[in-house]
Amino acid sequence: MTLESLATASFVGALVVFVSILAVRFAGKLGVPGLLLYLLLGIILGATIPGLSLDDATLATVLGYSALVLILAHGGLTTRVDQLRPVLAPSLALASIGIAVSIAVVAIPLIYIFDFDPQLAILLGTVLAATDAAAVFSVLRGMRVNAKIRTLLEAEAGFNDAPVVVIVSIVASGAWEQTAAWTVPILVVAEIIGGAIIGVAVGYIGRFVLPRLALPGVGLYPIAALALIVFSYGAASVLHSSGFMAVYISAILIGSAKQLPHRRSIIGFSDGLSWIAEIGLFVMLGLLADVGRLPEAIPLAVGAVLLLVFAARPLAAVISLAPFRVGAKTIGFVSVAGLRGAVPIVFAAIPLGLGVPGAELIFDATLIAVLLLLLIQTPFIPILGRKIGVCLPEQARELEVESAPLDGMSATVLGVDVPKGSALIGVFVMEMGLPQGAAVSLVIREGTAEVPGEHTRIRVNDQLVIVATQEVQLATEERVRMLSTGGRLARWYGFMGSASPRDQ
Numbered sequence: 194m195t196l197e198s199l200a201t202a203s204f205v206g207a208l209v210v211f212v213s214i215l216a217v218r219f220a221g222k223l224g225v226p227g228l229l230l231y232l233l234l235g236i237i238l239g240a241t242i243p244g245l246s247l248d249d250a251t252l253a254t255v256l257g258y259s260a261l262v263l264i265l266a267h268g269g270l271t272t273r274v275d276q277l278r279p280v281l282a283p284s285l286a287l288a289s290i291g292i293a294v295s296i297a298v299v300a301i302p303l304i305y306i307f308d309f310d311p312q313l314a315i316l317l318g319t320v321l322a323a324t325d326a327a328a329v330f331s332v333l334r335g336m337r338v339n340a341k342i343r344t345l346l347e348a349e350a351g352f353n354d355a356p357v358v359v360i361v362s363i364v365a366s367g368a369w370e371q372t373a374a375w376t377v378p379i380l381v382v383a384e385i386i387g388g389a390i391i392g393v394a395v396g397y398i399g400r401f402v403l404p405r406l407a408l409p410g411v412g413l414y415p416i417a418a419l420a421l422i423v424f425s426y427g428a429a430s431v432l433h434s435s436g437f438m439a440v441y442i443s444a445i446l447i448g449s450a451k452q453l454p455h456r457r458s459i460i461g462f463s464d465g466l467s468w469i470a471e472i473g474l475f476v477m478l479g480l481l482a483d484v485g486r487l488p489e490a491i492p493l494a495v496g497a498v499l500l501l502v503f504a505a506r507p508l509a510a511v512i513s514l515a516p517f518r519v520g521a522k523t524i525g526f527v528s529v530a531g532l533r534g535a536v537p538i539v540f541a542a543i544p545l546g547l548g549v550p551g552a553e554l555i556f557d558a559t560l561i562a563v564l565l566l567l568l569i570q571t572p573f574i575p576i577l578g579r580k581i582g583v584c585l586p587e588q589a590r591e592l593e594v595e596s597a598p599l600d601g602m603s604a605t606v607l608g609v610d611v612p613k614g615s616a617l618i619g620v621f622v623m624e625m626g627l628p629q630g631a632a633v634s635l636v637i638r639e640g641t642a643e644v645p646g647e648h649t650r651i652r653v654n655d656q657l658v659i660v661a662t663q664e665v666q667l668a669t670e671e672r673v674r675m676l677s678t679g680g681r682l683a684r685w686y687g688f689m690g691s692a693s694p695r696d697q
Contacts, residue, residue: 209234213472229567231472232535232560235479247480250556251546256477257539260470261354262440264327266422267467268351269444270460271330276344277445283517284348287527289381291349291509292356295322298505299497307496313551315364317493320541320559321501322509323357325534326350327471328567332532336575339583342523346530355388355435356381357540365544365552387434389442395425396446404452407598414455415462418447451667452605454598471535478538482560483553490557498562502570506531522581530574533566594670598663605666609657609673616680617673623647625676631661631669 213231239247247253277284299318303309329350333343359381399421408414422444429439447453448460507528514524541559544552578584598605611617622633622645635658636645643649651657661669 209238209476210469210472213476214468229564229571231475232479232564232567235476236482236484237479238476239480239482240484247477249546250481250542253477253481254539254542254546257474257535257542260474261326261437261536261539262423262426263419263463263466263470264330264474265351265354265437265440266419266444267460267463268326268330268347269422269441270418270448270463272344272347272351272445272448274445274449276340277348280341280345280348283514283519284345284352286513286517287345287349287509288352289356291513292319292322292353292360294509294512295501295505296360298508299500302500303496310551312364312549313555316361316541316544316549316552317497317555317558318505319357319360319364320537320555321497321533321562322505323353323533323536323540324350324531325536326354327467327474327536328532328534328571329530330467331471332571332574333530336578337584338526338578342526342583345523346527350532351441352438354536355385355438357536358437358543359384359435361540361543365547365549384433384435385438387432388429388436388438391429391432391434392425392439392442393446395421395428395439396443399443399447400450400453403447403450404454404598406454411455411458412462415459418453418459419463419466422447451670456594474535474539478535478542478560481542482557486553486557487561490554490561493554494558494561494565497558498565501562502566522583525581526578526583529570529577532571532574533563535563538563594673603663605661605663607657607659607661607666607669607673609659611651611653611655611657611677613653615653615677617651617677618653618680620651620676620680621647622649622651625672627659627661627672628665628668630665631659634658634660 213234296315296318299321300311300314303314303317304311324346326347329346333346336343360377363377363380399418402421403414403418406414406417408417422440425439425443426436430436448456453459510524510528510531514527537559538556541552541556545556575584594607594609622636625633627633633645633649635642636649636651637656637658638652638654657673659669659673
């Protein structure tokens with residue numbers, strides 16, 4: 194690349210990103226998912242500007258994997274272990290048994306009714322079985338869906354990339370017919386377990402190291418956290434395990450750490466990278482598409498969508514969730530809310546890059562299927578959620594506590610935002626009952642900082658600066674969260690002036 198080409202690439206790339214960002218607001222007014230506009234933008238650019246078209250499926254797959262790592266990292270960082278724990282088993286069932294059911298329901302009719310090539314039928318069924326983390330995160334987090342159901346679907350999207358990419362790689366390889374069918378589940382499980390082990394190891398390393406770094410700049414913490422998460426992907430891939438599983442699990446563990454320093458900066462940084470990855474991923478996949486080939490794939494895409502929406506996804510939800518005594522409303526919503534996006538298209542590019550005969554048809558059919566699902570399925574989900582009662586009314590925002598270590602002082606600064614609806618509003622500083630070794634040092638109100646006294650009353654949108662020794666940091670955070678929920682009544686459940694066992 195020359196300096197001249199760099200200037201052109203910077204101009205075009207920045208313009209595409211800016212237009213894509215504006216498309217988010219435009220899409221919201223039309224009730225169309227922004228991800229759909231990104232994909233259409235890539236298709237239009239590739240069709241109208243020949244120099245921007247992308248014909249290297251292998252490069253697209255590599256870039257797609259890189260984007261998925263960043264998207265999964267953000268999803269994991271914003272998922273707490275205590276939220277995941279109640280839905281872990283059902284989400285894993287959806288990401289394993291559900292995947293198998295979905296593949297079978299789509300592939301078998303194509304093979305035995307429409308006399309479709311078995312390899313291509315299994316590939317199409319497999320890539321369409323994967324729900325998309327970017328689509329799930331962007332749609333569900335704007336709907337106020339019941340937290341348990343939302344976490345279930347997000348965890349499924351985070352977990353199911355791992356088995357799908359293994360199956361696609363096996364089926365797309367030249368030796369797939371010589372691989373015994375019974376060995377495929379073993380390979381899938383082995384890679385997932387290996388990735389999970391590496392993810393747990395890196396996650397706990399991050400939980401131990403990050404609070405103790407005391408880095409000279411706040412901006413270094415997000416880089417350090419993301420570097421560890423990306424390292425988990427590389428380590429797992431080198432060891433022939435699931436890198437996607439390692440990324441998701443390590444991100445969950447790091448994001449759930451109670452002593453994670455500068456949490457808001459880390460989440461904000463990963464959020465920005467995730468948006469860039471989503472925009473770039475969808476636009477790139479649009480550039481990879483060949484508009485002239487698409488009409489030929491429309492019948493296959495429509496048939497696959499009908500099988501997926503009316504048979505494969507509902508059956509997968511029922512079979513996967515029934516053993517866990519999940520309610521009918523949850524199963525019904527999960528049956529509809531299995532969102533597809535860039536992930537199936539990225540996985541469809543794998544056989545395209547390997548030169549599998551007929552891979553172009555699979556890629557084109559997958560692209561059209563995703564377009565149809567984003568256009569038809571996504572706007573229907575909020576309507577269904579309200580009808581069956583899985584969407585909740587507006588609630589007060591959760592209390593946010595930001596922490597940063599003080600180098601050489603064995604102390605931590607806690608930043609607390611007091612949101613609307615918090616029970617902390619109206620509480621006097623003297624009533625907070627922080628543990629010995631912690632104190633409210635500043636109250637920032639409407640841009641003005643003041644040193645609080647015992648009779649300073651906390652108001653909505655106040656920002657509290659609390660200094661605590663490292664020994665009582667966790668107890669202090671727990672006490673503040675308790676006050677945000679119980680207000681003055683928290684006095685009956687906690688302590689006054691010294692830490693109690695229940696707060697530790």
